[in-house]
Amino acid sequence: MSVLGGLWKPVLVFHLLEGRLRFNALCRLTPNATPRMVTLQLRELETDGVIRRIVYPEVPPKVEYELTEFGRTLEPVLISLRDWGESFQRHCGTMPDAVASRDRLRKGRPSTASAARHS
Numbered sequence: 717m718s719v720l721g722g723l724w725k726p727v728l729v730f731h732l733l734e735g736r737l738r739f740n741a742l743c744r745l746t747p748n749a750t751p752r753m754v755t756l757q758l759r760e761l762e763t764d765g766v767i768r769r770i771v772y773p774e775v776p777p778k779v780e781y782e783l784t785e786f787g788r789t790l791e792p793v794l795i796s797l798r799d800w801g802e803s804f805q806r807h808c809g810t811m812p813d814a815v816a817s818r819d820r821l822r823k824g825r826p827s828t829a830s831a832a833r834h835s
Contacts (some may be wrong), residue, residue, distance in 0.1 A: 727746055727792060728742060728754065728758065728767075731746075732782060733783065739758075739781070742781065759780055761787075764788060765784055765786050765787070767780055767783055
């Protein structure tokens with residue numbers, strides 16, 4: 717259980733289910749986590765063999781993360797957890813802003829609050 721222990725590890729792995737991502741993209745997808753926390757969680761996931769860190773010999777440095785074959789085995793667990801969480805929130809009559817924010821980010825639209833601030 718320690719492999720996915722911690723607040724951000726399951727979230728980071730869930731985002732990597734869609735494919736390879738750069739560090740800054742992972743930070744944008746987890747806005748409530750500090751970059752330091754994302755770094756620590758990614759290092760632990762790499763040590764546990766869940767993700768692979770790919771460093772490109774470029775200037776400026778380019779680093780990407782992807783799931784290993786072992787990490788991919790977590791997909792059904794994470795999908796089940798997501799589905800259960802969404803079902804629970806419908807049951808309680810609440811849907812968190814994080815879900816709406818994630819969906820807007822994936823579609824390339826700013827959040828409503830952000831759009832209101834900039835208008």
